[in-house]
Amino acid sequence: MKTDSNFLRLDNASQAASREVRFFWEGQEISARQGDTIAAALLAAGISHTRETPVSQSARAPFCMMGSCFECRVEVDGEHNVQACMRPVESGLNVRRQRS
Template structure:
């Protein structure tokens, strides 16, 4: 089941936009031109993007406007970005930001 919004009154329609493949934590996903990393993952049912630094609990999309920094992900070049503000691109490799490791493991 997809959670993708295919017809949006402000952003338009996905009807003529081309799909492409990208990768998150070793899994393959489909995005469309105009998708942010967050919107593409949310459409695929992914809710957890990273682990909280102190508690290790899952974190995902919260404000979706770049204010809260909860949706941080790491790109293949090790740059950390906010998933809600970063366009996803064909072939992009994305990872969760490493979180808390109990006992320094």
Template sequence: MFKRINATKNGKVSFTFEGRSINATAGDTVASALMLAGETHFRDTPVSQSRRGPFCMMGVCFECLVEIDGVPNRQACMVAVREGMSVRRQKGAIGVEVE
């Protein structure tokens, strides 16, 4: 399980993931907040529907793609949490044709 290394004095924010309320610390990325809440499955691959989650945590691998406030293909590791944001798992590759 993931845990925060150091205590922080940043404020708290709340957002939803798949309809579930998640509490986070201001300044956390969506990926880190979700992992701290016990979520590791962020998206499904387009062909095999394999479950994927964060890998690099620095915006290189695209394994953490989610839908944020209705916008698909957002890298959870690169977006800071905001109060009231709505995050959903991404199903496949939105906007990419797969044969």
């Protein structure tokens, strides 16, 4: 499910010092850094969008990365409408695309 992405971390050199956290996106295991938000981890993994609009089904993705726009909503462990840019990633989370 990994897609091409133009998102790059600014601090690639310090990646080795960060603790790895693993979670699941649509059933696929994703590796992230401790302290990442779900949105940052998904973007770093090359995930291109987190939901589709209800009417036109157009793809939506994290935009503001500070909780203002609500474009990054996802489902986390069954909880709907979670802002991925505001929720830290944790080991074992099951994250899915927002479906409504």
